């Protein structure tokens with residue numbers, strides 16, 4: 066699905082990520098961890114074509130990310146759902162409208178059939194007509210997850226989805242992501258939360274990638 070071959074990336078100055086090689090196979094579940102500022106969000110952006118590698122090759126569904134034209138990028142974005150760290154809602158739209166936004170942007174009407182089950186799955190039936198600023202942190206994250214999967218993507222990338230929620234809500238979000246993986250989706254979660262990773266490993270076969278000193282290593286079982 067997503068492959069990095071000796072990828073390096075920097076924003077100027079030295080490389081933030083150096084010689085990264087990894088492979089997200091179909092149906093796999095990965096965590097991406099590492100200290101604040103290590104480059105987790107940057108690596109996720111390379112995974113969905115928001116950033117292009119300075120060196121090396123990022124393969125997205127078999128295509129070199131560098132060679133993708135605008136239509137190809139649009140296709141990639143349909144196949145990869147992203148839960149952004151800051152959710153990125155449009156505050157003047159309702160929760161339901163925000164969740165349906167990827168459909169409307171792609172020229173489809175977001176019908177009750179598209180949205181009803183999804184909103185119910187994330188437990189936001191009562192908040193459909195609310196505006197994003199009225200939501201709690203956990204509700205925002207669940208709405209962001211619903212929006213990320215509304216186009217039925219193959220891959221879900223979640224950037225600190227449990228960053229601002231309590232432990233019970235973290236478990237609830239993890240459960241949703243594990244369910245998606247059991248449905249065959251490829252999942253990668255960037256997180257600092259080692260307890261979340263340990264808990265997840267009891268539920269799903271997850272690999273843990275750790276960014277340290279600009280490199281990405283596969284963490285051992287000793288987390």
Ligand SMILES: Nc1ncnc2c1ncn2[C@@H]1O[C@H](COP(=O)(O)OP(=O)(O)OP(=O)(O)O)[C@@H](O)[C@H]1O
Pocket residue numbers: 076081099100101102103104105106107108
């Ligand atoms: N657009 C940008 N321009 C310049 N530097 C940037 C840009 N985006 C991120 N950086 C820098 O790159 C480094 C890595 O940022 P990134 O957001 O990828 O880290 P992270 O591991 O996700 O951090 P956190 O856990 O705090 O979210 C940081 O030092 C950040 O300041």
